[in-house]
Amino acid sequence: MKLLVSSSPHWHSGSSEFKINRDFIIGLIPAVIHSLYFFGMHAARVISLCIAIAILSEILIMKVFKKKADPYNGSAVYLGILFAMLLPPTTPYWVVIFGIFLTVFIGREIFGGLGSNPFSPVLVGMAILELSWPIHLNVNLSSVNYNLGFDCHSPLTALKSAGADYTSKFSLFELGLGNQVGGIGSVAILFIILGGIYLLIRKVIRWEIPLFFAIGVVGMAAIFRAIDPHVFACPWFHLLTGNVMIGMFFLSTDYSSSPYSNPGKIIFGLGCGILTVLFRAMSVHEDGVIYAILIMNLFTPMLDKLVRRPKELKLHILE
């Protein structure tokens, strides 16, 4: 009889990349249902195109790089769904294909694949698309042919063009339910919160980044509001519009591009929130979440140096 020998430890909790990606996908399912309910086959087209191209491009890129592709670990599927959530329903198919290919290629594989990307891959693809074809990603134009049962005027466009007083026609309750135009899934605020709570309960993501992201948004918006309430919208409006929620729970918590140390996570979240409001208030962009998180991704290696390294045991076994 031949026995196997190896060095310790000999036990594993059973967690895996697949299980983590599965949890992320489950967290997005409420938002997917929301998008299918409002936009029907158009949303289904964008989502399925994204998933298919994400998997295909990962396999293709791995072939070119002569690495072993593992499309079954679910990371490509998750990237596809997350990317689709940010797109308007009428995005042309070639923009979708180009965007998701860039997401997988420039966002992730070019840096060495899963776990090595310095930026959240979805944001890289999204930023390239937004800067290259803003007309195809215009949320107001994309919703003209739909009868959604609510005001099809993007609240962020309204804020940018008409000022804060005009935004009072959007009720916060309606915004929270997801009755606003934007990406097909990113505006499903309530459902994204549900998905985010699922991720928090499953301990897939930690609470520091989402909480301090929200604190950053609300705090910075409150400061602006105090300066001039006619120009700058109220903090809760900022929190419930655009990509803030999906950014809080899904985009900024990307493992490899966010800090792993707790103090780093807190500063990272705060920075994302503050920059988001700065972009919205001071720049030409309507929604700054994408650029805010991308900029904070740059600081991740530096923030990781903030980790405290006690010289003694962390485990406090004595009271």
Next chain:
Amino acid sequence: MNSAIRKSNRMKKEKKFLQIAKEKQINNFPLPEYIFLKVTEQKGFKMPPIGSRVSKFEEIIPGVVSPVMGEIKEILNIPVDEIDTNVIKIAPVQEEETDAEVPDSLIDESTDNILSQLKKSGYFLEEEISSGCDIIISAADADPLCSVSQQILRDNQSSLKEKFQLFKKLVNRDNIYFVVAQHQFEQVWQLQTSGVALVKIPSYYPSALPEVIIDSLKRKYSLKSPLYISIEDFLNICTIAETGVPILDKVVSVTDFKGTRNLRVKIGTPVKFLLEESELKNGSKVIVGGPMRGYTVYDTDTPVTWNISCICVQYKDNIVRAVNNQCLNCGKCNEFCPVALSVNMITRYSEFSNFEKCGELDVDNCIECGICAYYCPAGRSLVQLIRLAKSELKESVGEKEL
């Protein structure tokens, strides 16, 4: 009501961690076909002739006491505790019912007498007793899945008080620290008045490691080089001092990760006999010493020694494969590391042979508990990478000194 809520909250909080095993009844294991006795001293002593009879508790050569009556079969060289050692193979014979003389209690005799009797059972306490160090007695098992100490505590909770008084008299010491896992703390509540410092530790995995216990107690009570013994050793010492009869039994947990059996076996029993119930096949793993820090054996003839308290069998489909997946940077390893290392950075530096950076991140503090690799979703061989970094660092320091 309130305490119930608090208890359930605590349980929830602890669920996050790897729980240490709950108590399990101890059964006596029948006499095996043969046993192996480790030969500790060889110089100047003649090996006993093959075929000669030994009686129970006979000192075959100094330091080697036979736990059974039997016949010496042969002298072999097999791996014991990972080191190739000479062993004496003894085939036990059934004892005849004789009126064995009951030795007198040693309690009133001189300490030297007791110490020599303790030596027979493998307890060398002279130095510790004379140096006057503090004594830590742990009733929690280091490895999860092992429930030996917990069960021994449960079985002996009523007599612990007298045992402590006896032990204090024996070692002539007042400062004794008794470490108990949280879920068993109520069983030793009555000991509070017996002059022993009770220490409660959480019932999840890395907290019962000897390194962790010693380090924490050292800092809290400012102890100097304390002596760490398990509750099994403590009770054995007390019993030997009381009765004068050496104890050559060891309690081991035998587990296949699902069911656990606690068995009282003779020292030197080959592991093979303990695993008769499990279906070992090609490609199975036999782990001696618990799943987190134990070592694997290629030969099930290896005997039970004083250091072994847990034997695990892992079947082919449960075996954790060593894979070289990329780090996801999820931070689970850092979250659970008991010494707060940046495990993800250390292992990545180690993977790409940047060992000096590992040194800067205090890789030497690692106690190799394995909790990082247990939780790693990518299944990386984190502990192995840390060991590599440690040994490389040690070598480079040695080169510099040369």
